Each structure stands twice: as structure tokens, then as C-alpha cells.
Amino acid sequence: DAMVIQNPRYQVTQFGKPVTLSCSQTLNHNVMYWYQQKSSQAPKLLFHYYDKDFNNEADTPDNFQSRRPNTSFCFLDIRSPGLGDAAMYLCATSRERTGSPLNTEAFFGQGTRLTVV
């Protein structure tokens, strides 16, 4: 059974038109991450949540926002997508930092590939 689910798998949006990507998890993990991965590059951390505590990366553009209404769901909002925002967006979850080290790995969804036209 899928544990981290991202919808949709493929998203096409128009230049400048707001778009929302969604992620849900059945693992009850405290931490949720959003990564941006451009072609042939490493996943780049945009932000992460520890419960409702939001942690933005310093170089994440203001164009990217996130919401986490409850433990299970997390959304990535791109307010005005540009051509440079076309990428694979990966959601991941993990247990909290103070938990057992045996549970430190992150579990990833299948990703949403965003195309901007």
C-alpha cells in the first residue's frame, strides 16, 4: 500500500496561473518535506514541516508557499508559475528528530511532474 501519495502525477499549468500540488501520508509522521527536482539534478529542499512548525529554506522563492492543515496532508502552492518552475516535485515524510534513530529515513511519494506552458 502506498504510504506517501502525491496527486496528480502529472500537472500542466499555464504560465502565471496558480497551481497546487498535494501530498498525503498514512504513516502518521511528524515531518513532511517538499523538494524540487529539475532534470538530472539533485532534489532541492524547498521547506519542511515539523508538525505545524514551518521551516522555509533561505533560497526558496516567495512564489512557493505551503500549507499543512493536518498531520496527513500537505500542499505546495505555486502562486505564479514560471517556465523555470517546471520540475518534478517530491513530497517526503519522516519521523521527528528526537525519535528513535532507527526511524530517521524519509519516505518519498512518486512525485508530481509539473509542466508550465
Place this chain on the structure above:
Amino acid sequence: AQSVTQLDSQVPVFEEAPVELRCNYSSSVSVYLFWYVQYPNQGLQLLLKYLSGSTLVKGINGFEAEFNKSQTSFHLRKPSVHISDTAEYFCAVRRVNTDKLIFGTGTRLQVFP
């Protein structure tokens, strides 16, 4: 801040040959180390992880990695690769008692028949 370096962007190898994918990290504090594999248009799947203890860790699909603290390395190895191992491999680091997971730039393993 921690960082991860994967020196080889591409590693071509013939089927059944051994392979080593290199990873070096920098951090002033203790870290957890991970290797993930990514197949085309898929998310990342954990291969193995180093938390503490034995420096040689074994993972799925016949992969293993060795943690070397003095060289700040965590190289991934497999004694005999298969065509199906063709994928992108990412090394990642997470400082102990933090939530932030940072990835290296990735190594594309291409296995030829």
C-alpha cells in the same frame, strides 16, 4: 551546515562487473547517512542507511556501503551489477537531532549488457 558531494555524475559499467559510487560529506556534528535510488519518473527509494555502530551497512538489491569517519565518506558498492540497477543514485545526509535531509547531486549508473 552539512553538504554532500558525489564526485561522479555518471558511472558506466558492464553487467556483472563490480561498481563503487562515491559520496563525501561535510558536517561539524554527527550525521546519519543514506543512499537512495531513483528510477525514471519515480520517487526515491531507500537503499540503505548508516546510523551508528558497524561501519559496513547492507541494503536492498545487494548493495552495501561503508562509513569512513576519518575520510568523511560513505561509498556505495555492489560486487556484481545487473541491467536493472541502471538508475540515479543519491547520497543524503541528516544531522543528528535535526529534520533537514540534504542530497548530493546524484550519480547516474548505466549498466551495459
